[in-house]
């Protein structure tokens with residue numbers, strides 16, 4: 001056990017779902033928070049509700065549509081097509097600028113109000129897609145900033161920080177939720193549950209990791 005209460009920043013995807021069950025193993029009480037920020041596919045939030053319910057975790061969803069008014073990207077705008085290849089000189093256009101910082105900041109405010117000082121997020125830099133706010137340096141820096149801004153000691157846990165997708169599948173398996181994560185989460189940029197469309201960058205990364213993991217498992 002790491003502590004008594006933890007709040008998981010949750011989206012209903014593979015990574016945050018694995019984190020939800022990781023948190024259940026390490027904390028006596030687990031809460032989840034999700035955000036409706038104008039993402040294209042409402043199925044993500046439906047998946048989040050379903051998984052939280054199965055995990056027996058209380059989930060609260062908050063609306064922050066300001067984010068999609070401030071900046072445009074392929075995850076919130078129907079007009080922008082999702083890039084298939086990662087550009088060499090900048091992050092892909094699925095980057096929602098500032099998303100992880102805002103989500104963690106809102107989560108920290110909610111956590112303090114509810115007597116929670118452990119935050120859990122599924123960001124990682126092993127399969128680094130070029131998103132600056134998935135990096136460990138950013139998390140360490142934000143952790144310090146949150147502590148200073150609200151004058152309490154938060155700990156941001158990033159159980160997936162150094163894991164590639166195959167290792168994240170392995171963790172789900174070790175936590176006994178391999179099938180649930182495989183079938184019920186939504187990672188696909190086209191909003192298709194489970195294995196997804198198979199063609200978008202999120203599906204390719206997820207399915208490639210799954211193949212790798214299954215290969216090592218069957219050896």
Ligand code: ZN
Nearest residue numbers: 188197200203
């Ligand atoms: Zn897809």
